[in-house]
Amino acid sequence: MKTLLTREELNQGVARMAGQIHDRYADRQLTIISVLTGSMVLVADLIREIDLPMRLGVIEASSYRGATTTRGELTINAKPMLDITGRDVLLVDDIFDTGHTLVKVIEKMQEFNPASVRSAVLLRKHGRQEVQAVPDFVAFDIPDEFVVGYGLDYEDLYRNLPYLAALEEHDLDHHKKLVEVHKS
Ligand code: 5GP
Numbered sequence: 314m315k316t317l318l319t320r321e322e323l324n325q326g327v328a329r330m331a332g333q334i335h336d337r338y339a340d341r342q343l344t345i346i347s348v349l350t351g352s353m354v355l356v357a358d359l360i361r362e363i364d365l366p367m368r369l370g371v372i373e374a375s376s377y378r379g380a381t382t383t384r385g386e387l388t389i390n391a392k393p394m395l396d397i398t399g400r401d402v403l404l405v406d407d408i409f410d411t412g413h414t415l416v417k418v419i420e421k422m423q424e425f426n427p428a429s430v431r432s433a434v435l436l437r438k439h440g441r442q443e444v445q446a447v448p449d450f451v452a453f454d455i456p457d458e459f460v461v462g463y464g465l466d467y468e469d470l471y472r473n474l475p476y477l478a479a480l481e482e483h484d485l486d487h488h489k490k491l492v493e494v495h496k497s
């Protein structure tokens with residue numbers, strides 16, 4: 314695996330984005346909605362850098378996908394979400410790739426009539442966007458590579474890496490072994 318962002322770089326980028334969020338909302342109360350599962354690590358770090366009154370909730374967005382560029386079917390589950398009616402909502406997701414996930418989640422939010430909806434992502438992948446919408450806050454722009462760590466997975470593994478890494482061809486052999494060990 315090739316490290317793209319170290320632990321220190323991630324910390325700095327998240328703190329920088331937290332400052333921008335803080336300044337934008339000034340003294341308003343925030344409702345953070347974490348898009349599961351990829352944003353868990355980011356959200357845990359981000360909210361502790363924002364000194365504003367805030368509520369924290371989750372929404373689930375899942376689409377099956379491997380280390381390829383093909384998109385699976387996207388499903389949104391808003392059942393576990395906090396009440397957001399009349400609230401200033403900040404959606405937090407791990408990565409803005411084609412952008413379809415964020416657009417769908419924002420549409421879902423609108424059904425509950427929030428006062429406002431903005432979005433923050435850890436990563437924006439270069440040259441991949443297929444939608445008009447853009448995230449309001451972006452910590453890092455990265456090249457078009459499949460990345461894992463700091464919450465992001467490949468087949469549900471690697472979310473716990475404290476750094477962000479690009480998966481390379483030879484990592485896939487190691488990955489297959491991890492999967493096989495589990496099955497045996
Ligand atoms: P989008 O709908 O913007 O194309 O994709 C968003 C979702 O796809 C992300 O929330 C993430 O779950 C997944 N995704 C997109 N690119 C990557 C990547 O490079 N690595 C990982 N682990 N997931 C990705």
Ligand code: MG
Nearest residue numbers: 349350351407
């Ligand atoms: Mg996701």
Ligand code: MG
Nearest residue numbers: 351465466467
């Ligand atoms: Mg994933």
